[in-house]
Each structure stands twice: as structure tokens, then as C-alpha cells.
Amino acid sequence: MKPAELDYIRADSSEEACALLAEYGEQGRILAGGQSLMPMLNMRLAQPRALIDVARAQDLAQARIDDGMLRIGAAVTQATVQRRTRLAQEVPLLVQAFPHIGHYQTRNRGTVCGSIAHADPSAELPLCLAVLGGQIALRSASGRRTLAPAQFFQGPLTTARRPDELVEDVRFPLARPGERHGFTEVAMRHGDFAIVSVAAMVSAEEIRLGVGGVASIPWVRRWPRLGDNDLDDALNQLAWELEAHDDLHASAAYRRHLVRTLGKRLVVELQG
Amino acid sequence: MKRFARDARHRVAVLLNGVRRSGECEARTLLSDFLRHELGATGVHVGCEHGVCGACTVRINGIAQRSCLTLAVAADGEDIQTVEGLAGAGDGLSDLQAAFRRHHALQCGFCTPGILMSVADFLARVPTPSEAEVRAMLTGHLCRCTGYSGIVAAILDVASSRSKRRSGV
Numbered sequence: 071m072k073p074a075e076l077d078y079i080r081a082d083s084s085e086e087a088c089a090l091l092a093e094y095g096e097q098g099r100i101l102a103g104g105q106s107l108m109p110m111l112n113m114r115l116a117q118p119r120a121l122i123d124v125a126r127a128q129d130l131a132q133a134r135i136d137d138g139m140l141r142i143g144a145a146v147t148q149a150t151v152q153r154r155t156r157l158a159q160e161v162p163l164l165v166q167a168f169p170h171i172g173h174y175q176t177r178n179r180g181t182v183c184g185s186i187a188h189a190d191p192s193a194e195l196p197l198c199l200a201v202l203g204g205q206i207a208l209r210s211a212s213g214r215r216t217l218a219p220a221q222f223f224q225g226p227l228t229t230a231r232r233p234d235e236l237v238e239d240v241r242f243p244l245a246r247p248g249e250r251h252g253f254t255e256v257a258m259r260h261g262d263f264a265i266v267s268v269a270a271m272v273s274a275e276e277i278r279l280g281v282g283g284v285a286s287i288p289w290v291r292r293w294p295r296l297g298d299n300d301l302d303d304a305l306n307q308l309a310w311e312l313e314a315h316d317d318l319h320a321s322a323a324y325r326r327h328l329v330r331t332l333g334k335r336l337v338v339e340l341q342g
Numbered sequence: 343m344k345r346f347a348r349d350a351r352h353r354v355a356v357l358l359n360g361v362r363r364s365g366e367c368e369a370r371t372l373l374s375d376f377l378r379h380e381l382g383a384t385g386v387h388v389g390c391e392h393g394v395c396g397a398c399t400v401r402i403n404g405i406a407q408r409s410c411l412t413l414a415v416a417a418d419g420e421d422i423q424t425v426e427g428l429a430g431a432g433d434g435l436s437d438l439q440a441a442f443r444r445h446h447a448l449q450c451g452f453c454t455p456g457i458l459m460s461v462a463d464f465l466a467r468v469p470t471p472s473e474a475e476v477r478a479m480l481t482g483h484l485c486r487c488t489g490y491s492g493i494v495a496a497i498l499d500v501a502s503s504r505s506k507r508r509s510g511v
Contacts, residue, residue: 071391078346078369078415086343101416108411109392112372119348123416149405173482175399175460179407260481 073111077120083127084144084209087236090122092211096233098122102144105172105180106188125181130238135160139205139241148177148185148195161242163202163269166253167194173261186222187237189229192263192283196223198253200288201269201280202243209238223287249273252336255283256328258319265320266328272340279305279333284312284325295341305333346415354418358383359427367414374398376414377424385425385455389484396483399456400424406463425455428462438462438500445496449487457483461497470505473498 081087091098097119101107110116124130130145133154140160142151152168154160171177171185171194185195186206199206200219207216208231222230231237245251255267267282272295280290291308309329314322346352346369355364358381365380372391377383377400389395391410398409401423428436435443438461448454457480464471464479471479476497480490 072372072375073370073413075348075368076370077348078413080344080416082343090343104411104413104416105393105408108413111370112391112410121413125416169478173396174464174479175396175406175408175482176393176411178405178463179411260478 071112073108074114074117076111076118078123079120080123081127083129084124084236084238085129087122087124087127087130088209088211088234090120091234091236094118094120094122098233100124100144100187100236102184103147103180104184105176106184106190124236135244136241138244140244141239141241142182143239144181144183144237146182148172148180148182149174151182152177160244161198161202162245163198163251163253163271164242166251167198167269170194170253170255170257170261170264170267176261183237183240186240187229187231189223189225189227189287190263191226191286191288192265192267194253194255194264194267194269194282197267197269197280197282197288199240199242200290201271201278204243205241207238207241208232208235210235214238219288220290225286246273250340252340254332254336256332263319266325266332268329268332268336270333270336270340272337277337277341279308279337281308281312281329281333284314284329296337301334301337302330305330305337308333352415354380354414356381356417356419357421359423369413369415371414372410373400373412373414373417373422374409376417377409377422380414383424383426387452387455389452394484395453395456396460397453397456399459399483401459401463404463404466406460423459423462425458428458437503438465438496441496441500442493445492445499447488447492447496448485453483453485453487457485457493461500465497465501465504469508470501471497 099118101121101123130143133142133146158165205216206222250272253269255264257264264283269280271278277293309326314325316322351366363381367376374388377386387397389397393408393411400409403421
């Protein structure tokens with residue numbers, strides 16, 4: 071349970087980090103909080119030649135409101151965002167999701183961007199970003215681009231990020247008046263990986279429902295506001311289109327059951 | 343920018359429990375191993391080595407985190423507190439440690455140093471927590487002896503006596 075040999079480089083800025091990514095190519099990995107990457111290194115599931123640590127890069131350490139979005143830099147920890155005094159007004163969905171993310175001690179070091187870049191299908195932050203229709207800002211030595219979650223998340227631990235790109239920041243849209251948000255999940259133990267997680271945003275015009283932990287990426291559906299029977303039909307269709315699998319944590323049938331039940335509970339509460 | 347090459351040993355200096363200390367390690371050395379083997383801080387316990395059990399929790403710049411998920415070179419220059427830094431001079435246990443003893447909040451004691459470091463940080467930030475908040479914080483630690491009840495009681499006891507002391511009662 072020790073990492074294989076590696077070079078460790080502390081980058082003092084995003085520019086340095088991008089130069090190092092260009093130098094190492096696929097052999098370089100960005101380290102921020104390390105709460106997902108370090109276990110993978112310890113178990114030798116990942117053996118990069120070099121770790122490029124951005125945790126102390128000052129230009130990545132900011133979280134701020136910009137252009138209607140909460141923009142969170144790559145070095146900002148989950149605990150820092152969770153403690154924002156106005157988070158309940160800014161991105162209320164995150165207030166509900168944070169307690170489910172790992173534990174107090176891992177949120178202290180784990181970063182928001184790191185969870186997005188890691189792209190675990192059962193992780194809470196990718197699901198929230200997908201439901202809210204946020205953005206992922208990528209930077210390399212040759213330029214910048216911004217992707218929507220539907221473009222970025224491609225499969226389990228697989229994203230559209232190119233090997234020479236850094237997730238520079240992620241952007242969560244600020245809540246608009248009239249929107250209501252909800253998050254719930256079922257896990258074996260508090261802080262464990264979710265068997266099914268459900269995030270929702272309901273406004274006067276629409277319902278957005280996202281499911282994590284079942285498909286290989288965060289899965290989002292948009293509907294107009296629905297009556298009871300139509301909602302049941304929509305949720306049942308969603309439960310089946312996720313193509314749930316049996317695994318050692320839960321059966322496919324149980325996962326479909328959770329999608330229908332948790333989804334119904336959340337939407338009924340938010341439409342009420 | 344600072345590079346630590348794979349095939350060399352590197353000097354890492356930290357402030358350990360208020361004392362300047364340094365030692366040598368490889369770029370890949372975990373902070374938990376560095377603290378134990380190089381600096382002799384064997385109160386840092388190593389359990390699962392993938393961030394689940396919480397036994398290796400230390401405070402880095404005051405913030406409770408897993409030393410098994412941190413590289414020693416990444417902690418270079420930081421202020422680190424381990425369980426060895428909790429007690430005062432002489433045989434005086436800290437109020438937190440004394441409460442753990444009073445409430446039978448430990449049996450084998452393997453998980454205890456990590457829990458104490460989490461609680462030290464937690465109570466500094468959440469001085470009067472509810473039982474639910476304490477239990478949520480404790481989900482980051484595994485204790486196979488106590489069933490957690492004594493731990494929860496000890497933490498609530500300390501929070502309440504500190505808050506009385508603050509208000510001068």
C-alpha cells in the first residue's frame with residue numbers, strides 16, 4: 071500500500087502546471103487534494119511517472135462569483151466551498167449534497183475540481199454539476215476551452231480532458247428565483263459510494279432530475295412539470311434507460327427501485 | 343516550482359507539534375510513514391492506507407486530514423500536529439483526552455489518536471455541535487471496540503465544559 075516511484079513537482083501557478091503537463095504528457099497526473107488519486111497510487115491502480123501538485127498554486131485557490139456562476143478554482147477544497155456563508159443562496163443544491171461527500175476529514179483536503187476530473191459515476195459533485203448545467207474550464211499550454219458536463223463526462227473515470235489539460239476551474243450556475251433544489255442518496259454507510267444518488271431542480275417551467283451511481287456517467291432528464299401518473303411513467307422509463315447492472319453492492323432491480331422511489335419523493339416535495 | 347526527483351532522497355522540514363524537525367525521504371513517501379519512521383511520531387497510526395479508517399488523521403495547518411493520503415514532500419514547510427502535541431507539560435492530559443478516559447471512549451486505542459486530532463480541529467470550528475453533527479464528523483473514523491457511544495459522550499462533554507468556561511459559569 072505504498073505508491074510506486076514517482077517524480078513530484080510542486081507547481082506554483084496554473085501556467086507552470088500546464089507547462090509540466092506538456093512536458094510529461096500522459097505520464098503526468100495533476101494532484102490537488104489527492105483524496106481519490108492518492109488511494110489509487112497507494113493501491114498502485116495508478117502509476118504515473120510524475121505528480122504535478124497544484125494545491126499551493128495561488129491563482130487556482132479562488133472561489134468567486136463571476137458572470138452568474140460560482141467559479142471554483144482547482145485548488146479550492148470542498149470544505150472551503152461548504153463553509154461559504156452565502157452558499158445556500160448561491161448554489162443551494164451543493165448545501166444538500168456536501169454532507170454526503172466523503173467525510174469531514176476528506177472534505178478538508180479534497181477539492182471540488184478534483185472530484186469532477188476524477189469522474190466517478192457515483193460521485194455527488196459531477197451529478198450536481200450535470201443537473202445544474204455548469205461548465206468545466208480546461209487549460210493547456212496551447213489554450214483554454216470550456217465544456218458542458220454532457221461533453222465532459224464520457225464514462226467511469228473517463229472524461230474529454232486531454233492528457234495535457236488541467237481542469238482549471240468548474241462553474242456552478244447561481245440559483246434563480248423560483249427554483250427549488252433537492253439531493254438525496256442511498257449508500258451502505260454515510261460517506262460511502264452511493265448505490266443511487268438523485269439530484270433535482272424544479273422551477274415553474276421544468277423538472278430536471280439527475281441520477282448518479284447507476285449509469286456510467288451522471289444521467290440527467292428534463293421534463294415539463296408532471297402530474298402524479300405522468301411522473302411515475304417518466305421515472306419508470308428513466309429507471310430502465312439507465313441500464314443498471316447487478317454488482318456486489320446492489321442488484322439492478324434494487325437500483326431501479328431506488329431511482330423510482332427517491333426520484334418520486336424528491337420531485338413531489340419540490341413540486342409541492 | 344520545486345522538483346523532487348524519484349531516484350533521490352529529499353530533505354523535508356516541518357513544524358511538528360511546535361518544534362522544527364526535518365528528515366529525509368523519497369518523493370513517494372507518505373506523510374504517515376515519514377512522521378512515524380523519520381520523525382518518530384508513532385502516535386500516528388496506520389490502518390487502511392487508503393483514507394477510509396481515519397487512524398492516521400493529523401492536523402496540517404490546523405486542519406484535520408489523512409496523513410496516508412498526503413505525500414511527505416507535499417507537506418514540506420507545513421505546521422503539523424499529532425497526538426503527541428495534545429497533552430500539556432508533565433502528565434497533564436488535555437481536557438479532550440481526559441474526557442475520553444472518563445467516558446471509556448477507547449478500548450484498544452488504535453483509532454484514538456486519529457479521532458482526537460479530528461475532534462481537536464472540529465471543536466475549534468464547531469464549538470457547540472449537536473450530537474448529529476458529532477456523529478457525522480465521526481463517520482470519518484472506524485472504531486471496532488466502543489460502538490462510538492462513549493466517544494460521542496466525551497466530545498459533547500468537552501464541548502459543553504469549554505463553552506461554560508468561555509461564558510464564565
